[in-house]
Amino acid sequence: MANLLLSPQEERIEKNKGIPARDINGVLGTERNKNGSWNQTYDSHARISLAQYNLIKLDEHNNYVLDSIGQKLVSLFDDEFNLIGTREDYMSLTYDMITSWVQNKDDFNIHPGLIILKLMLEPSLHGYVTSQDIAHIFNYQNNKNDNQYNDIVRQIIEFRNSGKVYSHEELKKTYTLLTGYVNWDIFDLDSKNSNSTIKVVYMKEDFRKYASQRLKKTEEQVLSTTEFKELVVETENIKEKIEHLTEKYGEKGRIIVELETRIAQVQNAFRNRLIKDFGQKCMMCDITHKELLVASHIKRDADCDTIDEKIDNNNGFLLCAIHDKLFDRFLISFDGLTGKIMISSHLSKTEKELCHIDENYILSKELLTPERQLYLIWHNSEFVKKENGD
Numbered sequence: 001m002a003n004l005l006l007s008p009q010e011e012r013i014e015k016n017k018g019i020p021a022r023d024i025n026g027v028l029g030t031e032r033n034k035n036g037s038w039n040q041t042y043d044s045h046a047r048i049s050l051a052q053y054n055l056i057k058l059d060e061h062n063n064y065v066l067d068s069i070g071q072k073l074v075s076l077f078d079d080e081f082n083l084i085g086t087r088e089d090y091m092s093l094t095y096d097m098i099t100s101w102v103q104n105k106d107d108f109n110i111h112p113g114l115i116i117l118k119l120m121l122e123p124s125l126h127g128y129v130t131s132q133d134i135a136h137i138f139n140y141q142n143n144k145n146d147n148q149y150n151d152i153v154r155q156i157i158e159f160r161n162s163g164k165v166y167s168h169e170e171l172k173k174t175y176t177l178l179t180g181y182v183n184w185d186i187f188d189l190d191s192k193n194s195n196s197t198i199k200v201v202y203m204k205e206d207f208r209k210y211a212s213q214r215l216k217k218t219e220e221q222v223l224s225t226t227e228f229k230e231l232v233v234e235t236e237n238i239k240e241k242i243e244h245l246t247e248k249y250g251e252k253g254r255i256i257v258e259l260e261t262r263i264a265q266v267q268n269a270f271r272n273r274l275i276k277d278f279g280q281k282c283m284m285c286d287i288t289h290k291e292l293l294v295a296s297h298i299k300r301d302a303d304c305d306t307i308d309e310k311i312d313n314n315n316g317f318l319l320c321a322i323h324d325k326l327f328d329r330f331l332i333s334f335d336g337l338t339g340k341i342m343i344s345s346h347l348s349k350t351e352k353e354l355c356h357i358d359e360n361y362i363l364s365k366e367l368l369t370p371e372r373q374l375y376l377i378w379h380n381s382e383f384v385k386k387e388n389g390d
Helices: 010-014 021-034 044-052 068-075 087-100 112-120 131-138 146-162 174-183 205-218 225-249 256-278 307-311 321-328 349-354 370-387
Strands: 056-058 063-066 128-130 187-189 200-203 293-297 316-320 332-334 341-343
Touching: 021 063, 044 056, 063 068, 068 087, 087 112, 087 205, 112 128, 112 131, 112 146, 112 200, 112 205, 128 131, 131 146, 131 174, 146 256, 174 187, 174 200, 200 205, 225 256, 225 307, 256 293, 256 316, 293 321, 316 321, 321 332, 332 370
Parallel strands: none
Antiparallel strands: 056 063, 128 200, 187 200, 293 316, 332 341
């Protein structure tokens, strides 16, 4: 990889003059061709690969220069392409490269490299992935979001149990992908169990430990139903204590920070559970930024009769901040039987356009579970009351 970056254009890159975009494919293709990797003189795949790993980027002059990760990579090697940085530095850089790879267009917002690393650490997959596994999950176009990870694990388990085998053509680039990581000295190819049809790959032990540490720092926990229920119970008790303090000491006696923190904790836990079920996306629009997504209770928290209702995923939708506010204030609802959107007559045409409200929107059949329909009937009733001014 360092050899690819430190081509005969080395001085131009290091001086940050870069390589003109019109020349980059020829430069990369020629360099790789010397190593016998490609038959073509020109190949755009190298440029795409280097760019997706944040190794190169286009500058304002339409020249390709080293990106921040690319600069760090070059600094780890001497002129003879020997590693002069520490193994820890190298593992940190390769981890950053893999996890920075993102597909975020055409309705996708997924980090394939991050998914692969998590799969390599997945106990239920026995700590390895195969070229067949990767082909199976990446050829399935509904895998569009990082938060579909548990679904992807299930898909792999079912695929392995099915005994299905993809053809060489169907494998596409998965062989190159996994063996590339082996060449990076972070994965090991299991030569005993691999053949021309299937490549079995494990993480090297030191990189496995490193990746495990990094993922624990960034991975959010999705609480189990029992854990979530316990969290809500704790919050209910705190509310009672704060109400007592308020009554005893007045407004100044309220422990506002503690109250808000625990409420936010419950809300985040509920949101993470919905993201796990439905993916990180507002169900009414294309917003995927997590900070802009809200877990909306259908039957309001204060109106729930039991804690089980408060933590029931069927009592929730994942919406962006705007659609959440509309739903929370009963300016929109969804018919409990058909799923058809109900829009308040109090909203003007301009407001509906600004809020991106589709008058033909209908909930998918998957969302219209019997349990969710019951919650929606409650919401429909409140919506009608507000419409009638009750």
